[in-house]
Amino acid sequence: MLALNIFAQQVAADTAPKVFLVLALLVSLFGFGAIVVSRRTRQTASKLSSQSASELSSELSSETAVKSAESVRDRLSKARDAFTGAISIALTHSSITQQTWDELEEALLRADVGVATTARVLAPLRELVKIKQITEPRDLISALRKEMTSQLSQNARELNFDASLDAPNIWLVVGVNGAGKTTTIGKLSAQQRALGRSVLLAAGDTFRAAAGEQLETWATRSGAEIVRGAEGGDPSSVIFDGVARATSRNIDLVLADTAGRLQNNTNLMEELAKVRRVADKASGKVTEVLLVIDATTGQNGLTQAKQFSLATQVTGVVLTKLDGSAKGGIVFAIETELGIPIKLVGLGETIDDLVAFDAAEFVSALFN
Ligand SMILES: Nc1nc2c(ncn2[C@@H]2O[C@H](COP(=O)(O)OP(=O)(O)O)[C@@H](O)[C@H]2O)c(=O)[nH]1
Numbered sequence: 444m445l446a447l448n449i450f451a452q453q454v455a456a457d458t459a460p461k462v463f464l465v466l467a468l469l470v471s472l473f474g475f476g477a478i479v480v481s482r483r484t485r486q487t488a489s490k491l492s493s494q495s496a497s498e499l500s501s502e503l504s505s506e507t508a509v510k511s512a513e514s515v516r517d518r519l520s521k522a523r524d525a526f527t528g529a530i531s532i533a534l535t536h537s538s539i540t541q542q543t544w545d546e547l548e549e550a551l552l553r554a555d556v557g558v559a560t561t562a563r564v565l566a567p568l569r570e571l572v573k574i575k576q577i578t579e580p581r582d583l584i585s586a587l588r589k590e591m592t593s594q595l596s597q598n599a600r601e602l603n604f605d606a607s608l609d610a611p612n613i614w615l616v617v618g619v620n621g622a623g624k625t626t627t628i629g630k631l632s633a634q635q636r637a638l639g640r641s642v643l644l645a646a647g648d649t650f651r652a653a654a655g656e657q658l659e660t661w662a663t664r665s666g667a668e669i670v671r672g673a674e675g676g677d678p679s680s681v682i683f684d685g686v687a688r689a690t691s692r693n694i695d696l697v698l699a700d701t702a703g704r705l706q707n708n709t710n711l712m713e714e715l716a717k718v719r720r721v722a723d724k725a726s727g728k729v730t731e732v733l734l735v736i737d738a739t740t741g742q743n744g745l746t747q748a749k750q751f752s753l754a755t756q757v758t759g760v761v762l763t764k765l766d767g768s769a770k771g772g773i774v775f776a777i778e779t780e781l782g783i784p785i786k787l788v789g790l791g792e793t794i795d796d797l798v799a800f801d802a803a804e805f806v807s808a809l810f811n
């Protein structure tokens with residue numbers, strides 16, 4: 444009996460470390476398994492999204508991209524006319540006179556470059572003419588072109604998408620009513636889907652039922668999911684629900700629509716600041732706040748933009764309706780006075796009418 448007892452104790456002492464080892468092995472295997480499974484789920488989610496994304500890719504085919512790059516210049520025809528008119532007049536003169544400066548200044552102001560930016564653009568040129576480094580109108584125009592390009596931001600214009608996040612990226616879209624927020628979200632959704640990302644649209648504009656319906660149409664068209672709230676409901680809670688749904692479904696990106704005005708008397712800026720706080724607190728991460736500005740509203744839009752920027756820490760501007768505006772100069776005013784890079788430009792109402800802003804291409808389109 445004693446011998447048996449001693450034997451049992453010995454076996455226990457022998458096996459304890461082994462059992463521990465086996466347990467440790469099991470635990471680590473389980474942990475590894477869990478990671479693999481969770482990665483698999485994510486991969487499956489993106490695989491699913493990239494399948495239907497390929498249909499979209501064909502809609503937004505490289506052919507379309509080339510076509511839209513070519514048509515940037517054509518679509519900017521109104522803004523270009525405003526510039527080239529003044530430039531061709533300047534070029535008809537044989538020398539640079541006070542009249543030349545007056546005409547250039549007027550053209551820049553008419554194109555909505557803004558008083559401060561116009562002065563800033565022309566000052567170094569006046570200096571070069573004064574010291575006779577520039578004497579010909581033609582050289583003045585090419586120096587103007589160079590100066591205008593250099594006024595545009597050197598900041599990165601890519602959209603911030605953090606692929607290393609284990610949660611959805613959230614892009615908030617803000618701006619006054621009618622600026623083109625919902626349309627931009629629809630176009631952006633299509634582009635992001637074509638990149639193979641899964642997208643969820645959060646209908647934070649609860650002001651009108653039509654706003655939610657409009658977003659729903661874009662969700663269907665771009666193959667994105669959508670979360671809507673009740674009409675007149677709290678915009679922040681719609682955004683919160685959207686992020687929660689996206690998190691539980693491993694969706695890569697939430698595009699959050701917001702209202703440009705409110706149904707009650709709360710201050711719009713306070714409301715947007717709240718939306719931003721709630722989005723930040725939700726399980727995802729706000730990696731981009733896009734301010735949508737309607738190019739046709741000109742300098743007025745700029746004043747509003749400053750307010751939005753204060754309320755939501757804007758990271759990029761989307762300038763819409765540049766196709767219908769002679770006020771392309773607003774681009775310079777936005778970048779120099781707001782200090783926020785223009786990231787995208789709207790050149791029409793259809794799904795492929797949103798292009799990345801290219802400063803050199805833009806200035807070149809204005810001058811030729
Ligand atoms: N021509 C043109 N129209 C646009 C552009 N972006 C939006 N729109 C139109 O502007 C109107 C208001 O757009 P919407 O997205 O509803 O503005 P929101 O109130 O800011 O959401 C709609 O008729 C859009 O089709 C653009 O880049 N070019």
Ligand SMILES: [Mg+2]
Pocket residue numbers: 624625626648654700
């Ligand atoms: Mg809208």
